[in-house]
Amino acid sequence: MAEEPRGPLLELLRRPGNARCADCGAPDPDWASYTLGVFICLSCSGIHRNIPQVSKVKSVRLDTWEEAQVEFMASHGNDAARATYESQVPSFHYRPTFADCHLLREQWIRAKYERQEFTNPDRQEPYSAGYREGFLWKRGRDNGQFLSRKFVLTEREGALKYFNRNDAKEPKAVMKIEHLNATFQPAKIGHPHGLQITYLRDNSTRNIFIYHEDGKEMVHWFNALRAARFHYLQVAFPGACDTDLVPKLTRNYLKEGYMEKTGPKQTEGFRKRWFTMDDRRLMYFKDPLDAFARGEVFIGSRESGYTVLDRLPPSTQGHHWPHGITIVTPERRFLLACETESEQRAWLDAFRKVVDRPMLPQEYAVEAHFKHKP
Numbered sequence: 001m002a003e004e005p006r007g008p009l010l011e012l013l014r015r016p017g018n019a020r021c022a023d024c025g026a027p028d029p030d031w032a033s034y035t036l037g038v039f040i041c042l043s044c045s046g047i048h049r050n051i052p053q054v055s056k057v058k059s060v061r062l063d064t065w066e067e068a069q070v071e072f073m074a075s076h077g078n079d080a081a082r083a084t085y086e087s088q089v090p091s092f093h094y095r096p097t098f099a100d101c102h103l104l105r106e107q108w109i110r111a112k113y114e115r116q117e118f119t120n121p122d123r124q125e126p127y128s129a130g131y132r133e134g135f136l137w138k139r140g141r142d143n144g145q146f147l148s149r150k151f152v153l154t155e156r157e158g159a160l161k162y163f164n165r166n167d168a169k170e171p172k173a174v175m176k177i178e179h180l181n182a183t184f185q186p187a188k189i190g191h192p193h194g195l196q197i198t199y200l201r202d203n204s205t206r207n208i209f210i211y212h213e214d215g216k217e218m219v220h221w222f223n224a225l226r227a228a229r230f231h232y233l234q235v236a237f238p239g240a241c242d243t244d245l246v247p248k249l250t251r252n253y254l255k256e257g258y259m260e261k262t263g264p265k266q267t268e269g270f271r272k273r274w275f276t277m278d279d280r281r282l283m284y285f286k287d288p289l290d291a292f293a294r295g296e297v298f299i300g301s302r303e304s305g306y307t308v309l310d311r312l313p314p315s316t317q318g319h320h321w322p323h324g325i326t327i328v329t330p331e332r333r334f335l336l337a338c339e340t341e342s343e344q345r346a347w348l349d350a351f352r353k354v355v356d357r358p359m360l361p362q363e364y365a366v367e368a369h370f371k372h373k374p
Helices: 007-013 042-049 067-075 078-085 102-114 121-128 215-236 242-248 341-355 361-371
Strands: 031-033 038-040 057-059 131-139 146-154 159-163 173-176 181-184 195-201 204-211 255-261 271-278 281-285 295-298 307-309 323-328 333-338
Touching: 007 067, 031 042, 038 042, 038 078, 042 057, 042 102, 102 215, 121 215, 131 215, 146 215, 173 195, 181 215, 195 215, 215 242, 255 341, 271 341, 295 361, 307 341, 323 341, 333 341
Parallel strands: none
Antiparallel strands: 031 038, 031 057, 131 146, 131 204, 146 159, 159 173, 181 195, 195 204, 255 271, 255 333, 271 281, 281 295, 307 323, 323 333
16 A cells, blocks of 8 residues: 555645646646546546446545555656647647536546547537538527527638528528637536627627537537637738637636616616626627627727726716616717726726737727717
């Protein structure tokens, strides 16, 4: 048996690469796969337990370790495992962190160790071929029901399309890869595999909500969309390196949640709305699953005359929630109210991150469009 306390194992955790979970990067992992030779966090250890034919796990501190198992861990470790199991991860493939949903982390672990997709590039065809079609459950815009719809992703046309009928010749919608984003939203959609896709139509944001019963299929769709975006950006920005392009493939929202708002005259009553902060676009919806935003606000940089205040003007009336926020733009002020102080702080942090960031040249064009919106 290994000596008690587990000095040799704890020493291994201090080696470079072992101080964070091998799969999601969470700090201070205290579990390990003694068949793969990696140190992992509690959350990822639960996923490893579901693939016992590949991985067997133990607690570093609570379980009994055999000397041979400790020696195996010593001869492997997280860096060595990455060099093997992540040797051919495509640049566009999403690498989840501990902050991501369970589905992304589970499929990343299964892709690495169970399917070994990143040691066998031919197994990456489902998301790297440049074309993908299949059926997904899509939420209806008006009735809220999820119905099976045919989706086609084609890099050659630079578009994701879906069809209302199997035999339809014309798609119901064409979403240009150039303006498309995808983010997993299991809690909002009410399904563990729920994906929200947004795209621009007439420079306004349109949402669709989809899922597939098979988690692997849904993540393959997600990475196929990222691959299409990656190849589009490579053409659009031929001098850019992969590390510059990868952060632009998909993005999670900076913040979402309910706030109260009033109208442009600031004399109307405050109404509860669902807000989404997507980069510099602040959108508000009557319901979180609405297809279209009721309104959008562009939030530029401090140098361009934008600022955020942690209060409402003293004369403001009609708000039920006590914690105010004022967004000041060159044209007008937007008055918002949060239910709790912690929500107010979280929104202020999100707004200030955007305001403190200098605007990119292309963002000035977006700002100009907002100023001339009818």
